[in-house]
Amino acid sequence: MIEKLKKLAKEYLVSGKVEVIFGLREKDNHLAPHIFTKVEELDSLVVSPQYPLFYTCRPSKKNIIRLIEEKYPDIKIGVIVKGCEERALIELAKRNQIEMKNIEILGVACSREEAVECKCPRPYPNHPLLGEKVEGVFEDKNIEGLLNKGWSERLAFWQSQLSKCIKCYGCRNACPLCFCQDCAMEQELWSKIGEIPPEIPMFHFIRFYHLADRCIECGECEKACPMDIPLLTISKQVRKDVKELFNYESGLDVKQESPLLTTLDEMPMKEGANE
Amino acid sequence: MKEFEPKIIGFCCNWCTYAGADLAGVSRLQMPPDFRMIRVMCSGTIDPLFVMEAFQKGADGIFIGGCHIGDCHYQTGNHRTKKRVAILKKILSYLGIDPRRVRLEWVSAAEGQKFAEVVTDFVAEIKRLGPNPLKRKFEA
Numbered sequence A: 001m002i003e004k005l006k007k008l009a010k011e012y013l014v015s016g017k018v019e020v021i022f023g024l025r026e027k028d029n030h031l032a033p034h035i036f037t038k039v040e041e042l043d044s045l046v047v048s049p050q051y052p053l054f055y056t057c058r059p060s061k062k063n064i065i066r067l068i069e070e071k072y073p074d075i076k077i078g079v080i081v082k083g084c085e086e087r088a089l090i091e092l093a094k095r096n097q098i099e100m101k102n103i104e105i106l107g108v109a110c111s112r113e114e115a116v117e118c119k120c121p122r123p124y125p126n127h128p129l130l131g132e133k134v135e136g137v138f139e140d141k142n143i144e145g146l147l148n149k150g151w152s153e154r155l156a157f158w159q160s161q162l163s164k165c166i167k168c169y170g171c172r173n174a175c176p177l178c179f180c181q182d183c184a185m186e187q188e189l190w191s192k193i194g195e196i197p198p199e200i201p202m203f204h205f206i207r208f209y210h211l212a213d214r215c216i217e218c219g220e221c222e223k224a225c226p227m228d229i230p231l232l233t234i235s236k237q238v239r240k241d242v243k244e245l246f247n248y249e250s251g252l253d254v255k256q257e258s259p260l261l262t263t264l265d266e267m268p269m270k271e272g273a274n275e
Numbered sequence B: 001m002k003e004f005e006p007k008i009i010g011f012c013c014n015w016c017t018y019a020g021a022d023l024a025g026v027s028r029l030q031m032p033p034d035f036r037m038i039r040v041m042c043s044g045t046i047d048p049l050f051v052m053e054a055f056q057k058g059a060d061g062i063f064i065g066g067c068h069i070g071d072c073h074y075q076t077g078n079h080r081t082k083k084r085v086a087i088l089k090k091i092l093s094y095l096g097i098d099p100r101r102v103r104l105e106w107v108s109a110a111e112g113q114k115f116a117e118v119v120t121d122f123v124a125e126i127k128r129l130g131p132n133p134l135k136r137k138f139e140a
Helices: A002-015 A040-044 A064-071 A083-094 A112-118 A141-147 A151-162 A170-174 A202-210 A220-224 A231-246 B017-026 B048-056 B077-095 B112-129 B133-139
Strands: A020-027 A030-036 A077-081 A103-107 B008-013 B035-040 B061-066 B102-106
Touching (some): A002 A103, A020 A040, A030 A040, A064 A083, A077 A083, A141 A151, A141 A231, A151 B077, A151 B133, A202 A231, A231 B077, B008 B017, B008 B112, B017 B035, B017 B112, B048 B061, B061 B112, B102 B112
Parallel strands (some): A020 A077
Antiparallel strands (some): A020 A030
8 A cells, every 4th residue: 555655646746736745754764754855755655653744843832734834835735644634634724723725635544453553533534545444443441441430430540540640741742733832731820830740630631621622533642641641531532522512523624613612503502411 | 527518619700690699699698608709700711720720729619600691791701601611521520520510500690599599509419419529639
């Protein structure tokens, strides 16, 4: 499949449909995002679900795509994306973090094995050029166990999990949708600076709530966590709830506005949702 | 053993619920004294982080009062409150905090009677639920 993708990318580049290709490159056994400008370079192109393509660059808090766009406002960029990355692009465009007009999406679907590994519910982009749309993973072993338990057991579980936190901010830094200029997780107001573990569950609650309508379930937070805190468990469940309450899913359509930004008339809630 | 006296924080909107509370007071309606009120300009200002912070600092229950849908002084502030609180309650429930500790009610300036009833009912419910589990961890 990767050979097909290389061929396709070369065609895009040669025909002038795009001027550069943005994707992962393998060099000296290391994978990193790269801007391909020459056809020969594309031989080292790879696709891997283990390595993210987009991230928010610090300290500018701008997505890498935005930085490319700012530096070269007139070039057409072909971006090789997996399902999660396409959702990130769409969600970023929706929130005015990037512009889609110069972006050409080359979508690649992941295999079922890769989806299982990532716990991905939608391992394919909207219009995959390569690969088949396979079924995603919806269940999560943590939440299934927790939903059958009482409040105190759930609290005890999260207290033991979250107290492992070393406050490295890895979850936030890895998240493609964490782009706030002033991150609430860094503010003394909400969580004391210089304390480990941070206030539980306040510190993590900030992310869970702020990502409620943004999370695209790429799982980068959980992959980045050095202490293996199951952060995706709650984000996954909240995303499910947002879908049930507001019939909204993030990252599928640029035109679909987040329910937290609209009134009840435009995006009515299900009856009894308040109870 | 001393009876459990809960601490309840009430975020009340300036235009409706706060005036409703005022009316309840002026009308000399009986209410339990466990309620501490914070006046905000609109229920739409209430960030769920405020609620979490209050729990973290030891509040046993959080009451959020706003205008009825359609009556908001700022047109659609309370639409957002309703959506936010729905998500907030879900996250609280997964984290192991009983979502019944948060209550969102619409109380207009004319509903002093309703305000007294809601507060009495909420205090009784929090007494039934017991102290905030986050606070208990601190004291142990």
